[in-house]
Amino acid sequence: MKTISMLVILWMTIAVELAWSRSLPHGALVLPIACGIMFWMRSVTGILLSATALLIDWVARPGCLPLCPMLLPAIAACLISPSAKPDDYSSRRQSLAKMLTPLHLPFITLLAVSLQLISQLNLSAMPAAVDIQFAVKTSLPSLLMISLPISAGISMLMRLADELGLRRASQQWI
Amino acid sequence: MRVEESRHGMWFAAIAMFVLSLLVTAADRTEMLSVVRSVLHDALSPGRLMLMAITPQPVDAGKRMSGTSPVKTAAATDLTAQQLQTLRQLMIENAKLRRDLQRSKEATVVAEFVDPASSLTDYAMIPAQVISSSGIPGALRELIISAGKSAGITRSELVVDGSGAVVDIGSDAGVAAGDRVLSGSSVIGRVQKTGRWVSMVQPVTSADFRAQVQLLRTSDDGLHFGAVGMLEGTGTSECRLTGITYTDAVTVGDTVVSADINGVRGPRLFFGTVTSAEFLAGGQWDVRIQPGFTLAELDRVGIVRMSLQTDITAVSIAVDSRGPK
Structure with missing residues (x-):
């Protein structure tokens, strides 16, 4: 059921981006939501679903290279793969790494946006500094302005779901 | 043990997606994705069309401006004497253009007959x-x-x-x-x-x-x-x-x-x-x-x-x- 819900969310997100392609920059919705689903599900299914959605989005609106579906699953696996060491979630000890965990999702979204920008550059030749500067100045602010708040919202929603016990114990806040 | 399995599974999924992305890129370069792309867009179209149907149609910039700023609208409708003169000139030009268009239509009719x-x-x-x-x-x-x-x-x-x-x-x-x-x-x-x-x-x-x-x-x-x-x-x-x-x-x-x-x-x-x-x-x-x-x-x-x-x-x-x- 959860997989189907996530599938529908991803499908609708791509449809929204296509419908409002004039006002929404490419990836502004899909990237934070795909990253959010990876973190929410925190499983192989989540990684596969999100990466497949990103790949489908690339096939529908291709750039130079599908860097997001290529690299994001690996980055996500680094961050969300369960550790063999005992989890200190329930302990009172607060390490710095533990305190920074809510920022993982915005961080991976930022990475995804950067990959998206790189993939939109023409990489068949070495991109000129002017092109990179232009892409950063024009596309990056509009992408971040939408994707970062969404990412932060999902991050807070996950925290809330954890507090309310709406996520399974094995998927609790990382 | 289960943790190890889960971790390995995630890495396996990441590597699989990397390889799949490479294959898809190669297929795109050889223009094998044209059919898939069309099918994909068709599959996404119901959602897109539904959203476009419920989204109000964009109005042109002038209309949008007049809708959001009533003060500006009032100022815009308050025509000065100079604007009125311009309007008159435009009306005269419009009449001339209409006459030219009529002549052009007549010429087209002749051309169509030929x-x-x-x-x-x-x-x-x-x-x-x-x-x-x-x-x-x-x-x-x-x-x-x-x-x-x-x-x-x-x-x-x-x-x-x-x-x-x-x-x-x-x-x-x-x-x-x-x-x-x-x-x-x-x-x-x-x-x-x-x-x-x-x-x-x-x-x-x-x-x-x-x-x-x-x-x-x-x-x-x-x-x-x-x-x-x-x-x-x-x-x-x-x-x-x-x-x-x-x-x-x-x-x-x-x-x-x-x-x-x-x-x-x-x-x-x-x-x-x-x-x-x-x-x-x-x-x-x-x-x-x-x-x-x-x-x-x-x-x-x-x-x-x-x-x-x-x-x-x-x-x-x-x-x-x-x-x-």
Whole structure:
């Protein structure tokens, strides 16, 4: 059921981006939501679903290279793969790494946006500094302005779901 | 143990997605994804169409401004004396233009009588929105537009610039009122494949694109139609003109317009401008053409649909009524 819900969310997100392609920059919705689903599900299914959605989005609106579906699953696996060491979630000890965990999702979204920008550059030749500067100045602010708040919202929603016990114990806040 | 399995599973999924992405990229480079892309867009179209249906249609900038700022509206309607005078002048010019248009229509009627076959065909432009311009932007391979079989689109129909760019010949080029001015939209490509809700467009720059075109030159004496040739895409940002005999004249700056639309005479559509014309040693022209559209402008396009007026009675009556007494 959860997989189907996530599938529908991803499908609708791509449809929204296509419908409002004039006002929404490419990836502004899909990237934070795909990253959010990876973190929410925190499983192989989540990684596969999100990466497949990103790949489908690339096939529908291709750039130079599908860097997001290529690299994001690996980055996500680094961050969300369960550790063999005992989890200190329930302990009172607060390490710095533990305190920074809510920022993982915005961080991976930022990475995804950067990959998206790189993939939109023409990489068949070495991109000129002017092109990179232009892409950063024009596309990056509009992408971040939408994707970062969404990412932060999902991050807070996950925290809330954890507090309310709406996520399974094995998927609790990382 | 379960933790280890889960971790290995995630890494396996990440590696699998990396490999799959590489395969998909390779398939895209070899243009094997065209069919999949069309199917994907069709699969996403129900959601997109649903959203577009519930989204209020965008109004033009002027209307939006007047809606959001009543103070500005009041100020705008408060016409000054100078504005009133401008309005009067515009009204006079409008009346003149209307008279010229009437004369032009009469001239067209005569032209249609000379070429009765043209009255058998009817041309309409179906608007569509560009969903995706695929490929590396510099080498536009194909476009996907939001009109498909459900809008009656069929293969090989010409796709033109939706903003209605016209052949750039006007008063600056010495054309006066009463002269026959050719106008038409800039051709972007032709429909290559149609899905239910989307169509794929083969741009004029595509290596497989071919269209019969004619050169058009502006001089002090007016417009002159030149040689008829075949416009071919080169796979780069420019096109090539072939089939021009060595006796024909070609000049840099000549306008290239359509000679026909799918083999039938129709409105002249703008293809581009001659940017280089070199006479080769073998006695042939090497003519290069810059297409008349820029990628940044491709938000909305139009598909030129030709239909046959099968109501013969109506046509014959029309011809009779237009005929010289």
